[in-house]
Amino acid sequence: MNEQQDIKIKVRKVNVFYDDVPALIDVSIDIPDRSVTAFIGPSGCGKSTFLRCLNRMNDTIEGARVEGSLTIDGEEVNDPALDPVVLRARVGMVFQKPNPFPKSIYDNVAYGPRIHGLAQSAEQLDVIVEESLRKAGLWDEVSDRLQQPGTSLSGGQQQRLVIARAIAVNPEVILMDEPCSALDPIATARIEELIDELRENYTIIIVTHSMQQAARVSQKTAFFHLGELVEFGPTESIFTNPQDQRTQDYVMGRFG
Amino acid sequence: MTDTATSSISIRAAVEERLAQRYRAESRFRGYGIGAVLLSFLILVFLLGSITLQGLSAFSVYELDLDVELEASLVDPVGDRSETSLRQGSYSRVLQNAMREQFPEVRDRRDLRALFQLYTPLNAPRLMQAVIDEPALIDQTHRFRMPISDEMDLYLKGLLVEERVIAASGGLSLAGDGAVIDLRSDTPIFHTLLEDLRTLLNAEADALDARARGLEVQEEVGLAGDAGNADRARQLRQRALLLREQADAADGRLALDGSMPSLIVEAGGGAIKLTELTVDGLAARGEPLLAPQGEQFYDWSLRVIDTPADRRRVSDNQLVWTRALVARGLVKQRFNGYLFTNADSREPELAGVKGAFFGSILTMLVTMLLSVPIGVAAAIYLEEFARKTVFTDLIEVNINNLAAVPSIVFGLLGLAVFINIFGMPRSAPLLGGVVLSLMTLPTMIIATRAALKAVPPSIRQAALGVGASRTQTVFHHVLPLAAPGILTGSIIGLARALGETAPLLMIGMVAFIADAPSLDLSGLTEPATVMPVQIYLWYDGAERAWEARTAAAIMILLVMMIGFNALAIYLRRRFERRW
Numbered sequence: 013m014n015e016q017q018d019i020k021i022k023v024r025k026v027n028v029f030y031d032d033v034p035a036l037i038d039v040s041i042d043i044p045d046r047s048v049t050a051f052i053g054p055s056g057c058g059k060s061t062f063l064r065c066l067n068r069m070n071d072t073i074e075g076a077r078v079e080g081s082l083t084i085d086g087e088e089v090n091d092p093a094l095d096p097v098v099l100r101a102r103v104g105m106v107f108q109k110p111n112p113f114p115k116s117i118y119d120n121v122a123y124g125p126r127i128h129g130l131a132q133s134a135e136q137l138d139v140i141v142e143e144s145l146r147k148a149g150l151w152d153e154v155s156d157r158l159q160q161p162g163t164s165l166s167g168g169q170q171q172r173l174v175i176a177r178a179i180a181v182n183p184e185v186i187l188m189d190e191p192c193s194a195l196d197p198i199a200t201a202r203i204e205e206l207i208d209e210l211r212e213n214y215t216i217i218i219v220t221h222s223m224q225q226a227a228r229v230s231q232k233t234a235f236f237h238l239g240e241l242v243e244f245g246p247t248e249s250i251f252t253n254p255q256d257q258r259t260q261d262y263v264m265g266r267f268g
Numbered sequence: 269m270t271d272t273a274t275s276s277i278s279i280r281a282a283v284e285e286r287l288a289q290r291y292r293a294e295s296r297f298r299g300y301g302i303g304a305v306l307l308s309f310l311i312l313v314f315l316l317g318s319i320t321l322q323g324l325s326a327f328s329v330y331e332l333d334l335d336v337e338l339e340a341s342l343v344d345p346v347g348d349r350s351e352t353s354l355r356q357g358s359y360s361r362v363l364q365n366a367m368r369e370q371f372p373e374v375r376d377r378r379d380l381r382a383l384f385q386l387y388t389p390l391n392a393p394r395l396m397q398a399v400i401d402e403p404a405l406i407d408q409t410h411r412f413r414m415p416i417s418d419e420m421d422l423y424l425k426g427l428l429v430e431e432r433v434i435a436a437s438g439g440l441s442l443a444g445d446g447a448v449i450d451l452r453s454d455t456p457i458f459h460t461l462l463e464d465l466r467t468l469l470n471a472e473a474d475a476l477d478a479r480a481r482g483l484e485v486q487e488e489v490g491l492a493g494d495a496g497n498a499d500r501a502r503q504l505r506q507r508a509l510l511l512r513e514q515a516d517a518a519d520g521r522l523a524l525d526g527s528m529p530s531l532i533v534e535a536g537g538g539a540i541k542l543t544e545l546t547v548d549g550l551a552a553r554g555e556p557l558l559a560p561q562g563e564q565f566y567d568w569s570l571r572v573i574d575t576p577a578d579r580r581r582v583s584d585n586q587l588v589w590t591r592a593l594v595a596r597g598l599v600k601q602r603f604n605g606y607l608f609t610n611a612d613s614r615e616p617e618l619a620g621v622k623g624a625f626f627g628s629i630l631t632m633l634v635t636m637l638l639s640v641p642i643g644v645a646a647a648i649y650l651e652e653f654a655r656k657t658v659f660t661d662l663i664e665v666n667i668n669n670l671a672a673v674p675s676i677v678f679g680l681l682g683l684a685v686f687i688n689i690f691g692m693p694r695s696a697p698l699l700g701g702v703v704l705s706l707m708t709l710p711t712m713i714i715a716t717r718a719a720l721k722a723v724p725p726s727i728r729q730a731a732l733g734v735g736a737s738r739t740q741t742v743f744h745h746v747l748p749l750a751a752p753g754i755l756t757g758s759i760i761g762l763a764r765a766l767g768e769t770a771p772l773l774m775i776g777m778v779a780f781i782a783d784a785p786s787l788d789l790s791g792l793t794e795p796a797t798v799m800p801v802q803i804y805l806w807y808d809g810a811e812r813a814w815e816a817r818t819a820a821a822i823m824i825l826l827v828m829m830i831g832f833n834a835l836a837i838y839l840r841r842r843f844e845r846r847w
Contacts, residue, residue, distance in 0.1 A: 069729070069732065072729075074655075074656065097735050100734065101734075101735035104733065107729060107730070109726060111726040111729065111730040112730070113727070113731070113745060114727075114748075114749065123734060123736075124735060127735065128735060174730070177730075177734060178733070181735060
């Protein structure tokens with residue numbers, strides 16, 4: 013099925029420096045809405061750095077400098093007038109190692125809506141929490157123990173909790189930085205299932221080391237190498253018919 | 269192939285050879301560790317044990333229950349029972365009358381003075397306060413409880429003089445009346461004492477002769493010295509001669525004087541101080557300090573006070589009167605409540621730690637209220653919000669250095685700035701608290717920063733990722749996780765401030781304060797002292813009774829510190845979250 017999808021995120025000539033050492037060089041890319049885009053590439057190629065540009069998490073790193081234009085729905089991300097807090101409510105993030113807050117499961121999911129004022133009453137908050145946990149596929153397992161600490165869950169459950177936490181603030185984009193690398197294959201499969209369900213409503217960008225995962229989960233794939241965006245296109249063609257030699261070498265397993 | 273086989277065998281042999289050595293080194297190291305722990309434990313036990321042993325006697329006190337006649341003429345001179353009138357009453361007179369009633373035979377002026385020294389005159393204001401609190405007591409007989417003097421307290425605890433009691437077998441008969449009494453014992457009970465006393469006298473004479481000889485030798489040899497050496501030698505020889513004559517007791521009687529142990533015969537509720545012993549060991553002569561009832565006794569004893577009267581500050585009749593009061597059930601040993609309910613006093617028997625305790629509490633309160641919020645806030649800013657510049661590096665270095673500054677320097681600061689420039693009240697808990705909080709701040713900041721650093725960055729990232737601001741991240745997520753470490757750090761800092769003396773000495777909290785500060789806002793500006801300073805002041809006291817009290821105050825301070833640390837452990841356990 014060839015849907016003409018809208019472009020959610022437009023990136024033009026973005027350069028990122030860590031203390032004047034270039035980490036990303038002239039990256040330009042269009043990320044489509046309501047689909048999964050995978051970033052692949054060897055370690056240190058800049059995929060995570062690029063991901064962090066999208067929700068301005070690079071601001072928290074000392075010595076990081078971002079140049080260029082990143083727009084989400086036409087709004088410039090790096091505009092100094094834009095409050096990163098507001099941005100991060102629109103662009104959620106899931107990290108490599110599950111990091112639930114050391115609070116109860118309920119409070120983990122409810123924290124975002126609370127600070128952003130998304131619920132007018134306790135009942136509304138309950139509804140938001142339940143919906144988020146359902147969408148993350150965790151509700152059936154935890155509905156009877158919402159007051160237990162989030163850290164008492166297994167690794168896979170924690171990662172789903174973190175996804176529920178990200179969803180609870182109703183973002184438009186979800187960034188995932190190698191979300192399954194710390195999980196076992198069964199938990200990984202569940203998360204991939206979840207990602208597939210989520211893409212109907214959210215724009216998802218997933219950084220992954222596993223090409224098989226990228227092939228399973230994404231519609232479009234971008235290959236990064238040494239800070240440059242080497243190739244970007246539909247997932248199938250990247251894997252079966254790569255245009256660039258470097259892409260071919262990586263995909264064939266000759267390095268990485 | 270054989271090469272690798274042999275080389276692997278030799279590797280194996282080498283490893284095994286070293287193995288025994290490594291295990292030996294390991295067990296040696298373990299031994300050192302255990303030895304170190306044992307040694308510290310022993311030192312601790314020794315320290316605590318010696319303090320406890322010394323301080324235990326201060327927790328009990330001998331108290332005298334005296335029935336006093338609160339005659340209106342003495343107590344209420346104006347006659348209208350008003351407080352002003354009561355404050356003009358002569359309460360020391362009331363106490364003296366009660367004592368005279370107990371020992372009516374005491375007439376001599378000097379003896380009376382000695383009698384009234386069995387309690388401190390500071391008890392008169394206490395009696396006055398009792399009457400003011402309850403005016404209905406006027407013209408009544410009131411049982412007034414007061415501690416006996418610190419020396420008598422030490423005596424009854426066996427800490428003042430060397431004494432022993434020889435129970436007598438056989439009978440005793442008395443003859444004579446008034447000031448001189450002749451005693452006759454059935455058994456030669458005085459015999460051993462005679463020999464001991466003669467030996468004592470001869471030994472003293474020997475010592476004097478030796479000194480005289482020394483001076484004479486100097487004179488002979490012609491050493492440049494005083495011209496009076498020969499005279500002094502002669503005097504010493506004369507004294508020695510007199511002592512030998514005394515010991516000889518050529519007239520059959522050995523005279524006893526103040527340079528010799530006191531012998532007191534206790535019989536029939538009375539006490540007779542011996543002035544002469546006959547050489548046969550059966551008879552003696554003495555003066556009655558307390559009149560015995562009767563003339564023939566089969567149940568009597570001889571008290572020997574080895575410390576001679578000349579070398580002690582308490583006289584024989586004082587000891588006898590005290591023993592009599594004990595026998596009459598008027599003097600009993602009880603728990604020393606004064607230690608806890610009274611503030612400092614010039615008299616050890618009435619002195620307590622209440623003033624210092626309240627002073628410490630008020631000072632600690634101020635220190636805590638100043639150093640904890642400021643310290644934690646400064647650490648949060650430096651760790652979470654400030655950008656790393658040269659300026660922040662400088663601040664960090666300075667904070668680390670300030671933590672090592674000797675505490676007395678903060679006292680100087682308090683003196684120079686807070687007292688001289690700002691005019692804060694000297695010797696007040698408010699000022700003490702401010703000075704101590706300056707001293708505690710660097711420690712607080714360093715401990716808080718360490719606790720904040722220990723929170724993993726993933727928590728902060730998670731919070732920021734969800735859209736929390738920096739402040740929200742710190743206060744909702746980082747601070748609760750760092751709380752146990754911050755708590756521990758603050759209580760350790762406060763416990764250190766509790767024991768600090770030097771800076772407080774400089775700002776004047778070393779004066780003698782006789783009232784406890786009130787535990788409210790006004791108490792913050794009243795002159796006060798703190799526990800460590802009180803211990804130092806008591807240590808400096810002249811009377812022997814202060815020794816045990818100093819140790820007791822140290823014990824109380826240690827209990828306070830242990831309490832603080834126990835609180836720290838409890839709070840830490842409670843707030844620790846598993847993550």
